[in-house]
Amino acid sequence: MALTARARYRSALRGFTAAVVIAGISVGCGDSNNRDGAVQPGLDAAEGGRYVLEVWTSENGTRLQLVQQRADQFSIAHPDVKVNFTIRDFGSYPAQLKLALASDRPPDVVIGNLGWSLDGPLIKAGLLRALDPWAARYGWDKRFPEVAQRQMRFTTDGKQFGRGAIFGIPYAADVIGWFYNVGKLKALNIGVPATLGDLEAALETARRAGEVPIMLGNKAQWPGLHLFYLVSNDLASDREINGIVFGDRSVQWTAASFVASARKLAQWNAKGYIAPGVNSMTPEAALAKFVRGAGVFLPTGSWNAAELSGAMEDNVAFFLTPPVRKGDPSRATGSVGYGWHTTTASRHADLAAEFIDFMTQEAFAIQLAAVGDISPIDLGDRAPRMPSRLAGEIFAAWQSVLANGTLLPYLDFSAPNGAEVLYPTMQSIIAGHETPEQGLALIEESRKKFLDSL
Known part of the structure; x- marks a missing residue:
């Protein structure tokens, strides 16, 4: 797609x-x-x-x-x-x-x-x-x-x-994960991250080498939420993520795990891990830049695989957000x-x-x-037989979350007003214009009003 x-x-x-x-x-x-x-x-x-x-x-x-x-x-x-x-x-x-x-x-x-x-x-x-x-x-x-x-x-x-x-x-179906430039990872002497800590270390190594660690265009606002998924998949529990999506009022956006996830994104941006001008760059522009060799990692969905594989051939690969603890199964947002x-x-x-x-x-x-x-x-x-190495990696990742029961739903399935509240608020949090606590409280207030309206 x-x-x-x-x-x-x-x-x-x-x-x-x-x-x-x-x-x-x-x-x-x-x-x-x-x-x-x-x-x-x-x-x-x-x-x-x-x-x-x-x-x-x-x-x-x-x-x-x-x-x-x-x-x-x-x-x-x-x-x-x-x-x-x-x-x-x-x-x-x-x-x-x-x-x-x-x-x-x-x-x-x-x-x-x-x-x-x-x-x-x-x-x-x-x-x-x-x-x-x-x-x-x-x-x-x-x-x-x-x-x-x-x-x-x-x-x-x-x-x-x-x-x-x-x-x-x-x-x-579709699944969200991390595409990466194979040649750049090799040049930086970085292996495919096995834990969230490994991923953050890779981001720092890329930054010190003068690379753009995360290529992201968030002008459309929803790509930033997808990046939030990749972090909250590790820091929030299944019950919390499913609870938000499926209307469990005992779970709230203001939970400590969601606050920690949002804070990590703001920290990544403040440290220079995310592409400069992220909130003024379209997702199409970010994809085009990555294809041309800018950026080490591209967080996005499997729907971009055909374009990436066609343009970069075997110089692009894919992995799901690695777990906090090495050896645990990866959890992933998808539908x-x-x-x-x-x-x-x-x-x-x-x-x-x-x-x-x-x-x-x-x-x-x-x-x-x-x-x-x-x-x-x-x-x-x-x-x-898969038509490309990248297709095989995405297929294997998808089959793993089905087999392990670790597929998580999109958080924006939870309410119809993502454009009005969820997307712009997450954009503001990433930019540091709003604290995670303030922004997530606003999102939760909007969610509560929607649930009350049903």
């Missing part, structure tokens, strides 16, 4: 989510209260002797090509079914999806986005169908590791993320991506579920891995 597209999508999702939460959405056809997966008799009758599945997606690039190829295979296996794709760019997708779902001819299958970024408001508005009846039929509740399944669930009233019914079935959903108003719910099952089977996960992408399925020794 291109970084620019992801950035546009995040911005659009935030605006759309706010509109949905404030105004709500009415369903143009179908029963908005029908959230238990039941299908009214007779509504799955084929039109003109052929079923037509209307599918909406905002994928692009290689993933889109694979999705369309897989859908073609579904149509070949089901000659009486036509799959009609509507493809929208990331920036316009949320608003246009809202209009489509409220129209007289809503789509049958759509992709969403996890947590309160998109799925939550749509579920709360009654626009997406709970998939538990089909989950049992197709084994979706067993296909994916337990650590991934929590990201697939919402209560049917749309008020609690992480438990309740299965609403979205994922097909691809099971955009899930496939069946809309409440679809007249072809059973067929839509069969399509979703086909699109999320292990065969598709293997196709993704073969081009250097990752999926929510733990492939183990069934994985194909």
